[in-house]
Amino acid sequence: MFYQECAHDENTPVHPVSAPDYMPMDQLRALQLHRLQGLVKRVYENVPLTRKRMDERKVKPEHIKSLKDISLLPFSVKTDLRDEYPFGLFASPMNDIVRFHCSSGTTGKPIVIGNTKNDIDLWQQACMRALAMCGVRSSDVMQVTYGYGLFTGGLGLHYGGEGIGCAVLPISGGNTERQLMMMLDMGVTVIACTPSYFLHLIDEGHKRGIDFRKDTKLKHGIFGAEPWTEEMRTKIENATGIIAHDIYGLTEICGPGVANDCRFHNGLHIFEDHFYPEIIDPETQETLPDGEAGELVFTTLTRTGTPMLRYRTRDISRINTKPCQCGRTIRTFERISARSDDMLIIRGVNVFPSQIESGLLKIDKVLPHYMIYVSREGDLDKLEIQVEVTSETLSDKIKTLEKLRSEIAQSVQHIINISATITLVEPHSLPRSEGKLCRVKDMR
């Protein structure tokens, strides 16, 4: 009965790996507390920086008696990893570390995460649960277009796919021509890559006369590693007929597979038996109740290599209070609308790039090929958005293009409340990315 109720859809029964997603709530909370207590003890004993911070707050591991007590613990932030580079936050001896992953830092040195065998196995489980949630099964052929190597994207999805039993095509990033050829020739049904790279593939595919509905077997896209919008999902789904899923993760917490959205797209289900979520007020650092917007914070309940206590992600979201129709008990958070790092202050107004994107994509036939430029002219901030014209929006009439320009300008202004100069640019003239795409240039 349980398996029928929780079926992915009429044709796809629930995958056994998803069982923890449906754990009764009281059991889940008890498990989280048990794991948290173990984690705090581990970190206190093995990581000098955290022990020092806990001692300063006069907090001992035995003070953690309920999940609420997590707020007694100190936060960790990205600069800790930089300051303690390379191994300062490791909680396991090198003998137990089996793999490193790195994330690029903005200032020279990368941040280094150590994984034990235990961490790699749990990460694989998390990625399997994410894929299973999307409806990926052993009969699928999965093209992993995320980069392999120090970056977590490729290997994370790779082991997830193998765990499910998919035929994995570890093609990694780059070489669009080959990506499209393999997609067609191998009968790829699932693609995992950044949403901006998939848009690039759609574009290049269309140029070569590929109809994604007819010529490919693609059913699912597993998109992550950069923030994207609901409007972008609609564009991708309409252009290709696939279901676009949002996968969330960050190197510091393990990589992809921290959370993922199910077919109901009510937000991203957090695999919270491993990654305990909190929302805090980024200013006061107070923990906020579910339902309120703030900064996402994760505690890696089960990790042993480089475990994180209350790691501040800088991602802005909220935890949904309404349970999802899919029946999972693990909570969801709202699609990441912004990173506090990405916030632009333009003429005194807070603007997030994702707001600009949703304004842009509300206009029919506009594709998300754009760049945002912020500059200063005299004392005034100037916001310019360059948007490519496409074969759909291109016209032989000036009037039509001017109308498009003013429609975009109005739609964007409606959302961000400040005016922006819209510049139409030639098709394919803006940068495309094979990894994470930076669409903002702040020249102030």
Add this chain to the structure above:
Amino acid sequence: MKIQQISLFLENKPGHLNAICRTLANTKINIVTLSLADTQQFGIVRLIVEDWKKAKDALESAGHVVNVREVVAATIANNPGGMSEILDTVDKSGVNIEYMYAFTFRHDSKAVLIFRFDNPDKAIEALTAAGRDVLNEVELFKH
């Protein structure tokens, strides 16, 4: 009775027009006539070429996005008042001209007008009824 015009979006920057012309030159496509509409920011170049399909393919493989439109070509006498006469016919039909451009042939006393009408079929009907010479592609390019 209609002919195909190709148009391309251009950023208002040095070298952008020539990139298009260079592609056509390399493909040995002659431009019969063109018009360039410009705004402060961008422009649209509209081209009449003999083999528009070949031109479109060449431009698209060079990475351009090409818009194809049907326009109407009509001849007028190349002397004072020639244009006014044909516009009288157009005005009477109630059809609006979105834009137009003109060119003359070297060895002919006639000029050719290229029209983009809001209602091309109605315009052609009115022009033909008034005895105007509306050209098809064969007639246009035999000159």
